[in-house]
Amino acid sequence: MGISIEFDDIRPYNNEELPQIFEELISDPAFQNAIAYAIPGVPFEAVAQKMRSCKTSLEFQKAFSAEFLWGIARKYTNGLTFDNSALTNQELSYTYISNHRDIILDSGFLSILLLNVGKETVEIAIGDNLLIYPWIKKLVRVNKSFIVQRGLSMRQMLESSARMSRYMHYAIAEKGQSIWIAQREGRAKDSNDRTQDSVLKMLAMGGEGGIIDKLLSLNIAPLSISYEYDPCDYLKAKEFQLKRDIEGYKKTTQDDLKNMETGLFGFKGQVHLQAAACLNDKLTGLDRSLAKCELFAQISAIIDKEIHRNYKLYPGNYIAHDLLAGDKQFADKYTTEDQQRFEEYIAGQIEKIDLSEKDIPYLREKLLTMYANPLKNYLAAL
Structure with missing residues (x-):
C-alpha cells in the first residue's frame, strides 16, 4: 500500500480505478468535444459504451489509442517500421530512452509497434506542462502515462525527481512494465539529439547500490526515432527566429496545442523506430571510481552514439x-x-x-x- 500512496498523483491509473475515471471523462463536455473532433461521425454514446466495456488500460489502448494511432499512420505517413531485434532478451522490461521529435507520437508509435509484435505497451513519461485541461490529464493516465512535474522550485524539483525515479524503478522491477522517456526535457528543435545528464541523474536517484547498479536495474535500451519529414519543422524554425528577435520569448499554451495538432495531423513520410541493444554490458564495463559528473557524461555519450548510429536516413x-x-x-x-x-x-x-x-x-x-x-x-x- 505504501508504494501505491507515494505515487498516487503521478502514476497511471490502476485498473480498478478506471470505471470511475471513465464516468468522469464521459460526463466532461470538453472531452465530448475532443472525441467529436478526433472520431468524427461516431455517436458519443457508442464511444461511451465502448469505454465502459474496457476493464484494463491495455484493453482501452487496444480499443481506442491503437486504433487512433494506426489511423494516423495510415493517413499521415508513408509507412511505420520497427526493429527491436537487438533486444535479445524479450522477457525483460526495458527503459527505452529515445530522441524526441513529436510530443505524442514518439511514445505512441512505440507502443503500437510493440503491440504489433506481441509485446506489452510502454508506460510513458509526460510533462505536466502539456496537461492543460483536466480531461487530458485523466486521459493520459488511463493511457499508461506517468507525470513529470515541471515549473517547481529547486527543492521541490529534487523531491519530485527522486519520487519519479523511485516510481520508474518500481515499474520495471515490481510491475514488470517497460517505460519510455525522452533523452532530454523537450524536443531537440534542431534535431541535434543529445542526452541530458540530468535525465540520467534522475534515473539514478531511485534503486539500490551505486550509480551503475541503479542504471543496470533499469535495463536501458536506446531508441532511435527517424521521421522523414517533421510536420512541426516550420513551427520550430519560427520559434528560433522569435527567440532571436524577442528577448525572453516563451511559447504559450496555445503554441503547445498547435504543435500537438500539427505533429499529429501533418505528413511525416516514412517513420522508423530502431532499438539498440540493452546498455547493461556497456555499463558493466565502465570505471565505477570515476567522479559522478564524468560517469554521467560517459553514459550520455554512449546513449547518444547508439541513437545516432541507428538513425534511418532519408x-x-x-x-x-x-x-x-x-x-x-x-x-x-x-x-x-x-x-x-x-x-x-x-x-x-x-x-x-x-x-x-x-x-x-x-x-x-x-x-x-x-x-x-x-x-x-x-x-x-x-
Whole structure:
C-alpha cells in the first residue's frame, strides 16, 4: 500500500480505478468535444459504451489509442517500421530512452509497434506542462502515462525527481512494465539529439547500490526515432527566429496545442523506430571510481552514439547536408527529382511561417540544419 500512496498523483491509473475515471471523462463536455473532433461521425454514446466495456488500460489502448494511432499512420505517413531485434532478451522490461521529435507520437508509435509484435505497451513519461485541461490529464493516465512535474522550485524539483525515479524503478522491477522517456526535457528543435545528464541523474536517484547498479536495474535500451519529414519543422524554425528577435520569448499554451495538432495531423513520410541493444554490458564495463559528473557524461555519450548510429536516413537528410555545405558530397544518395521535391517542401514550409518580419535566409538555414544534423551525428557515430 505504501508504494501505491507515494505515487498516487503521478502514476497511471490502476485498473480498478478506471470505471470511475471513465464516468468522469464521459460526463466532461470538453472531452465530448475532443472525441467529436478526433472520431468524427461516431455517436458519443457508442464511444461511451465502448469505454465502459474496457476493464484494463491495455484493453482501452487496444480499443481506442491503437486504433487512433494506426489511423494516423495510415493517413499521415508513408509507412511505420520497427526493429527491436537487438533486444535479445524479450522477457525483460526495458527503459527505452529515445530522441524526441513529436510530443505524442514518439511514445505512441512505440507502443503500437510493440503491440504489433506481441509485446506489452510502454508506460510513458509526460510533462505536466502539456496537461492543460483536466480531461487530458485523466486521459493520459488511463493511457499508461506517468507525470513529470515541471515549473517547481529547486527543492521541490529534487523531491519530485527522486519520487519519479523511485516510481520508474518500481515499474520495471515490481510491475514488470517497460517505460519510455525522452533523452532530454523537450524536443531537440534542431534535431541535434543529445542526452541530458540530468535525465540520467534522475534515473539514478531511485534503486539500490551505486550509480551503475541503479542504471543496470533499469535495463536501458536506446531508441532511435527517424521521421522523414517533421510536420512541426516550420513551427520550430519560427520559434528560433522569435527567440532571436524577442528577448525572453516563451511559447504559450496555445503554441503547445498547435504543435500537438500539427505533429499529429501533418505528413511525416516514412517513420522508423530502431532499438539498440540493452546498455547493461556497456555499463558493466565502465570505471565505477570515476567522479559522478564524468560517469554521467560517459553514459550520455554512449546513449547518444547508439541513437545516432541507428538513425534511418532519408534523401532529405543528404540533400540538406549538401545544400548547407554548398557541395555534392552525397549526390549518390538522391536523385535530381528528390532534390527538387525536397527544396519545394522546404519553400512550402517557410511559406507557412506567419511572421511579419520573416527572415527567409535564416529560416531556411534553420530548416535545413534540422534535416542535416541526423546525418552529421550518424557519420560521427560511425
